[in-house]
Amino acid sequence: MAKIDVGKYRNLRRVVGEGWINIHPIQRGGILPPESREALLSFGDGYSTCDICIEGRVDLVRTPPILEFASDLAKFLDMDEVRFTPGARGAKQAIFRSIANPGDTIVLDSLAHYTSYIAAEVNDLKVVEVPHGGYPEFRVNVDDYAAKIEEVKRQTGELPAAVLLTHVDYRYGNLSDAAKVGKIAKDYGVPYILNAAYTAGVMPVDGKRLGVDFLVCSGHKSWASSGPIGILATTYEFSGKVFRTSAIKGPWSGRAFLKKDVFLFGCPPVFGAPVATLMASFPHVVERVEHWDEEVEKVRWFVKEFERIKDFHQLGERPRQHTLVTFETPSFHKVSKKHERRGFFLYEELKKRKIAGVHAGMTKMIKLNTYGLGREQIQKVIDAFHEIARTYKVEVE
Amino acid sequence: MAKIDVGKYRNLRRVVGEGWINIHPIQRGGILPPESREALLSFGDGYSTCDICIEGRVDLVRTPPILEFASDLAKFLDMDEVRFTPGARGAKQAIFRSIANPGDTIVLDSLAHYTSYIAAEVNDLKVVEVPHGGYPEFRVNVDDYAAKIEEVKRQTGELPAAVLLTHVDYRYGNLSDAAKVGKIAKDYGVPYILNAAYTAGVMPVDGKRLGVDFLVCSGHKSWASSGPIGILATTYEFSGKVFRTSAIKGPWSGRAFLKKDVFLFGCPPVFGAPVATLMASFPHVVERVEHWDEEVEKVRWFVKEFERIKDFHQLGERPRQHTLVTFETPSFHKVSKKHERRGFFLYEELKKRKIAGVHAGMTKMIKLNTYGLGREQIQKVIDAFHEIARTYKVEVE
Structure with missing residues (x-):
């Protein structure tokens, strides 16, 4: 060597x-409060949240209370079920993987984060962009989601596999009307992903009230978390699909992994400091969004x-x-x-x-x-x- | 709410x-030395390694010296190129995604970590297992890799897309002869993945000497790192494939993301504490494997x-x-x-x-x-x- x-x-x-x-610009929402710096040190070693792992998945651990935390998070976000992901980027990749097929089209805003485009690319999806109004305000006209859905339908004969809106974009910090897109998506029956990486955790975001099917959050961006960790929140309608558990079986050994999430690496790589600090900062976050x-x-x-x-x-x-x-x-x-x-x-x-x-x-x-x-x-x-x-x-x- | x-x-x-x-069993190799606990506190906040990010990818950051670190890691592992991944699991998923097509078969040892099976499952791959000898030693007979490659060829008309060996397995801690599998893989011209999650970082592992095409490591398991973080090391032969950069283009905006890694979330979610502690522990790791x-x-x-x-x-x-x-x-x-x-x-x-x-x-x-x-x-x-x-x-x- x-x-x-x-x-x-x-x-x-x-x-x-x-x-x-x-x-x-990307760090202000990720700064740890003092209590989380202490948790960071306590949970600093690799796999530290896995001291007492009975069921083999980090969101099912009871000590520390991660299982309860996932459920509290769902409540806080006004959604039904929550999993942790390797960043918001990991959440988007998993969603596309679970609800779209290669060759499908998704509609997203033209201010979307690059990881939204990459999540489409890795899943072999086509993207159609909802334009923005250009200089100086660069506003996305959310009414155009309807026109773009129509366009995809006309050109491919099918509805898009999903629409994605970036709640607040990372270039201009514009806040888009998430409820309006929720209404359009619902009217067309297209699954609706809201990328709340810059909103949930710093401002109140109520997923169902906004008509969201998939709410994507970023711990290191907006939840005062060491991370990297994302939050994927969804409704009962989609949870069985995106949180599908493993069905593979070892042909010789018969081994099976029935509790492992297929689209989230079996058990998502967020154990240890990421989930510990996300959890330790939760009281602070619940307070600050007010x-x-x-x-x-x-x-x-x-x-x-x-x-x-x-x-x-x-x-x-x-x-x-x-x-x-x-x-x-x-x-x-x-x-x-x-x-x-x-x-x-x-x-x-x-x-x-x-x-x-x-x-x-x-x-x-x-x-x-x-x-x-x-x-x-x-x-x-x-x-x-x-x-x-x-x-x-x-x-x- | x-x-x-x-x-x-x-x-x-x-x-x-x-x-x-x-x-x-899974924590001993992930314990931080004192100097990394200090780095953990310094880099505790979300996105902390992105203070001076010019090129938009964590492995290209020069302050702290992550770019140099990736190159030193490649040397240390006797491989050509290195990227960071969301755990070893993220590395395996990316490798399968980049070198196999849905429906392809991979050959793995029957003691493989569950994440190896899940990485196959999420990529719609079939698995064929190399048996172990059962109680009490549960040894994998690595010579059987040849027979299993033949079996896949006979049954599908094609060689397997890859073979994967678990260097040391997580159930019995058996060390398998990685060089022997390397020779078999080379003879058949099948890409060879070595899962070194329990070996690299605690014992010397020289990838090319073992004939490895893809070396997969776990920071939180065996590199005294807070993590979760994995290391994906490969050779020039495969680096262009697995580290393929983005080619997607916004059809309306013309936006492109030419430096982003398609199979690694654009920029892998390991910035901040994971990569900072992996790096801070590197001197300790270089010393300890001896x-x-x-x-x-x-x-x-x-x-x-x-x-x-x-x-x-x-x-x-x-x-x-x-x-x-x-x-x-x-x-x-x-x-x-x-x-x-x-x-x-x-x-x-x-x-x-x-x-x-x-x-x-x-x-x-x-x-x-x-x-x-x-x-x-x-x-x-x-x-x-x-x-x-x-x-x-x-x-x-």
Whole structure:
């Protein structure tokens, strides 16, 4: 075996230090509260939630109370049954695998997360996109789901295998009307998947009220969980299909695995820290979704202050309905062109001020998330940007 | 929304306390060294390894040095290319998906992990099993791989899509001759998958030397990692196939995801704590595999001492070549029949002595793992069992 220099793996630490303000667009909802950091340490070892596993599947474990947790989660999401998955991406892959056949078509919004497209691709499905309205709001017109379902029917002779809506998208943070799509899907009798990766866990989401057949959530994105872990919630109508248990039998040995979920790796790879922290953060999450309005208020104030910088314009719908927000920032881009550190000047100016989460090297557009930050922290971020603007002779109103 | 009592999720702690001796068969190789517990805390939040993600895939991240790590891992395993997967189970599913078609047959050993069968089932593959020799050694006769390949060829007109060998199985801890299967697979030109979940990371495993096309490892099982995380290592011959990148294109938007791995969820759900702890433990793992001989010595001594208890017989091959070991223990089973706590008496007697990891309620057979325990700890386990035996009038020689 070749000699390997392992020195670089010693003392691994994150670049975002203690006390920093983190505005990373995909990280704000995944920050562990103190009680979950303790659970993380207790359940840090591999397979730690499997100490007392009688039935051979992580969602059936009673100590710690994962079985009860799955049932509480279903209630919390207003759905019938829940399983854990390797990320929201794993949930979408399993759903497509269980309800569609190769060659089928699914309809999704054109702001869907890349993992929705990949979940279709790995299952050999075709996708039809519901357009968005383009610059500057990029709104998906959810009424178009009906037209797209019709289009698929006309072109293939069959209804699409499913429609998928991204509740809040990761590019502009637009909140789409999930109930409206639920109504359309129901009218056509097409299964409806709601990707709630950026909504469930930070804001209230009631699956059945929205007419959802499959609700997909992300623990590391929006449930204050170490993860990676996803939540796949469905109704009794579909649970037998997507949570189908194994029917394979060893032809020589006769071995069978009757409790194992076929589309979820038998027992999904989320045991240990992912499910332990998801569970430890649940009380915190149940509490915090009640304060979503305050989060929306804060981001609207933030946008107003941010747009005082010359040529900073918020993209996506106005006013904000979500804390993930994108700005076009051509004035900073102009600065970067003359700066010796090019696009990295902004990243480095923020780093000096212990602010992390802006894409390193990027100045044309800035994407960030204010979720869970206090007003003083947000003020610090605003002040930092105003200061940086002035430093580089960009006007602040 | 229904009112949920979240009290039970507060102060979640593992049943295995500090200072306990843990002999759980699937946990010994997953225990974090102190330096990885520190990395776990630093990288505890969701998406923490994605602070500086330029290329949109976790194995391409340079800070922390994941890109370099993947390359060092390939060297360490004597393979060409490595990706991370949601557990070894995720690796097997991806391999089958990429090299087999629905209806194809694969050949596997009859001691294979259930996730190998499930990976076949989810991909609509048929399985043919290589038999084992039954009680008491349950050895897989690896020469039979040739006969089974022939059988598939005769019955289907085609070679199997792949053969899979479980390097060390999870039932008896038998070590199979991986190089011999490698030779057979090569002779027939059939892709060869080695499931090294219980070997790579605790003992030296050199993939190419064994003739392996796909090497599958488990971070939480055998790489001292919090996980869940798997390692999929392959050769240049197959890397383009199994690590195929996305070719899907949004028909309206033109969106494409050219760097995303189709069979690995675009970017595999292992970012954050799983890959951070796998990496932080790597120096420890590189060091520890050199001491495998000492581990084998210790388990052989353990078996000798354990079998001093009346009617305790080690199952699986003799002498031990792995630290995972199963015993039939009919004398303890007899005790359980008269005990008011039935089969739980053993679990509870051990708990009193701060020994964890024996399947609660089970006394007919005992499965455990001595990996990484010091001689004093192993002596304590032996003493505990001898003492329990004497308490219930089971003779100790």
